[in-house]
Amino acid sequence: MKPTKTVTCDVLVVGSGAGGLATALTARHHGLDVIVTEKEPVFGGTTARSGGWMWIPCNPLAQKEGFKDSKEAARTYLQHEAGNHFDAGRVDAFLENGPKMVEFFETNTEMEFTLGPAFSDYHPDAPGGTSGGRSIVATPYDGRKLGKEIARLRPPLKEITFLGMMIGSGKELLHLRNTVGILPRTDVRCG
Ligand SMILES: Cc1cc2nc3c(=O)[nH]c(=O)nc-3n(C[C@H](O)[C@H](O)[C@H](O)COP(=O)(O)OP(=O)(O)OC[C@H]3O[C@@H](n4cnc5c(N)ncnc54)[C@H](O)[C@@H]3O)c2cc1C
Structure with a gap:
């Protein structure tokens, strides 16, 4: 397809996970013009689910x-x-x-x-x-x-959430366990 618009920048970042966004932020901090591209309709990559x-x-x-x-x-x-x-x-x-x-x-x-x-x-x-x-x-x-913008942030994986919370969210789950007493110990970690 023929490009319809040309944009220029100092740094073109491919991907909006931690690697890409950390690079983008650092480059911007140093005064460079940055464009972040993302192939998915949501941003955050695997990082948003980690x-x-x-x-x-x-x-x-x-x-x-x-x-x-x-x-x-x-x-x-x-x-x-x-x-x-x-x-x-x-x-x-x-x-x-x-x-x-x-x-x-x-x-x-x-x-x-x-x-x-x-x-x-x-x-x-x-x-x-x-x-x-x-x-x-x-x-x-x-x-x-x-x-x-929150609507464009990649949501967590359903399989690793409980009542909408990430299993890795130790403190929330610990609080829930203490409140309702239905879960095993939750000093479980993810990653
Ligand atoms: C459930 C889960 C839990 C985890 N927990 C941890 C943890 O606690 N600690 C830890 O250190 N690691 C954890 N990990 C691993 C960690 O999330 C990944 O190693 C890390 O997020 C990778 O970051 P990244 O920026 O390299 O890639 P990503 O976050 O995957 O970002 C890459 C982005 O690039 C985009 N992209 C790819 N190709 C193109 C293209 N051609 N054009 C435009 N965009 C493109 C992708 O769509 C994506 O958005 C976990 C992983 C999972 C799945």
Whole structure:
């Protein structure tokens, strides 16, 4: 089909999941003109359906809470877990920039994060592993602030919701369990 309109930008982002939107926000913050394209009628990709947990060693929230951790310990853990797939360059870039990313989003956007203090590494007893402090989750956001745009946000998967709530939404489900007493323990996590 012949294009009917030409638009120009500094950065063209393909896809509106966390990767795409984080890129778009960062580029915009640095003064660039950004266009985000999305092939679906809704935005958010897989990210909009996820549990929202992020594994960020030495994140600012854990540091504020006094968790003892180091990039070296996290690197040792990743090296142990990844085996032959360990990629030193990428791991070091991740460990260096993960905490900066958290700080950037908390300072420059409406995003906030919550520490999962008891959310351990998958193998806490492995070399460099910890029993908590490396996992943070996106704090619930009042969808009403999105106005009409909320209709274009990809909804969660029905299969992993209960009464409209994500199974990963530990606190809400815990509250429901405590109120009506019908559910097993809900310190279940998603991701
Ligand atoms: C139920 C569930 C729970 C999860 N929980 C967690 C968790 O707690 N923690 C965690 O770390 N990970 C979790 N994950 C995994 C995590 O959600 C994904 O790894 C992450 O969201 C991927 O982000 P992304 O930006 O790379 O891709 P996506 O979020 O999938 O975004 C890609 C976007 O690109 C669009 N796109 C693709 N091709 C084109 C094109 N040609 N033109 C325009 N647009 C295009 C897609 O439609 C999509 O919107 C979970 C996944 C699921 C399914």
